[in-house]
Amino acid sequence: MTSGGISALSDHKRRRIDELISRTSETGGVSLLRDAGRRLVRNPTAVVGAVIILLFLVIAIFAPLVAPHDPVQRFPELTQNLTVDSIPGATAGHPLGSDPLGRDFASRMIFGARQTLFVGVLATLIGLLIGVLLGAIAGAVGGWLDVLIMRLTDVMLALPSLLLAITLVALASRSTQWTVIIAVAVVNVPIFARLLRGSMLAQRESDHVLAARALGVKRHTIVLRHMLPNSLTAVIVQATLTFAVAILDAAALSFLGLGDPDINRAEWGLMLGVDGVRYFEVRPELAYFPALAIILVALGFTLLGESIREALDPKNRR
């Protein structure tokens, strides 16, 4: 073969390689998140969890449209001949009957979704925010501040979380839904703080942080741009799992009568704790439905959270 032939061949090869390169770049690089997202969609567990959450989310958002009645409106005709033994069951227009005060039970369940998700999500987010802040400070600054924050979280983690939440609610002079939210949030702060601090410490020793320091990158940039984003994975996973715990904790507080004392507020924990317990022998549905709803939502968040943890685990990457 002549040398001309060889160079023509290599020309052809080069063009072919360029073509392949451009094609692979067009299908796009796969970032960690996109890759995780793709694996999530393929996982049936994740889909079930997501569907449950989505269902409750839709019900919560469109509660006024979905519910047949106003959750606080009383229907005197239902409670005319009310005795302890005759709480009205399902009738026309009231698919689940009413509670002892003559309010439509189905509507109260639907509005309860709103309340539950609101409290759960807000408590988790507030806990996440404070926890991340404390954990980042402890991990990035180190020294006595680290020791102080970590001993504080040790103290909080030593107490059973519900007990701690009850104590916090009891400290407030007048309980509202915000006391519940704050209490549940505070209970979750040490978990987030500790998790983030751990991964921040690992990041501090990592090669790419050393490389960034060798480039003279300023300290706050290293913390915010190089350490924090790489440390967040564990915390994000924990947050999705915490939704379930937060909802359960908030319901437990209401069940124990430590939530908002407003009897008009439709809240599953409260419904379960007051009417559900009191009339369990007569109308167990008053307990069954709120309990089932709480379990389902918590299950949904747990399934999704667990799948997200799996999807983000680098060991499962393909």
Add this chain to the structure above:
Amino acid sequence: MPLLDVRDLSVVFNRRGTKPVTAVDGVSFTVEPGQTVGLVGESGCGKSVTSLAIMGLLPRRGNKVTGEVRFDDTDLLKLRPQDLRDWRGRDIGMIFQDPLSSLNPVLPLGIQVAEVLERHQGRTRQAALREARGLLDAVGIPDPQRRLKDYPHQLSGGMRQRALIAIALACKPRLLIADEPTTALDVTIQAQILTLLKELVDDSGTALVMITHDLGVVAGLCDTVNVLYAGKVVERAYRHHLFAEPRHPYTDGLLQSVPRLDVDRGRRLHQIRGSVSDNIPWPEGCAFAPRCDRVIDDCIGSVVPLEPTFRGGALRCANPVPLEVPA
């Protein structure tokens, strides 16, 4: 005047509950502007610690760094940490061993190249990104515009090391410290990266400190070579002198341990007895003495000084390999 003048640099690891370990013991060497200097030695001889100490990157807790690191007549060891930060990346660049972990996995490549330009040259993000494209192009990364948006895990090892070289040279530093830049790469890629490094350094007149255990790298790249053993410089020589006529038995042993195609076919490859870790920390005398074939009484008990040789190098040996006298 040399660009970098390291004088009597010592690093002592002093962690609570353990005996202090002298990792680097009175190392001195100079780097002239545009020169390429090699630091050679086996694992644990203090190569990397030396480079980290020069850059001020050793954790302050538990490490005692003494001596002087004069860069352009400023003692870097005396600078406050926040002032030294301005020098790093701008005047001294550094490349690390493992290109896989030296890039931030969650940031697109472009941002990471742009970062150093924004930091030291006050560029806006946009201008820095435009410049980053040119830098990636200069280190031979194909289709740099697209690569700017790629994440590190989408690049091959060789490409990542190219990118790291681009980052290290972005601000046109006067000195580049390369800490085993090719160790984690395939042999074919190693050659490419070394050629690239040599070209870039020659073109820009950047001085290079090459830290390696690979004598082949030294042979191809360095003007002067410092051979380190147990934290001390044992021999310093111009490249050609070192390879043609090694004086220190350790250097000699290293060179004989390299397999060669042209001689000694069928014979067993030379090896140096023992390993370096057996002898650290070394109390006095020559640290190489227990492994040395040429050991004499002077090697043990008294400190062997580093003495200049007539060829412009230096040697720390009481009984050096004799020069071959032409017949």
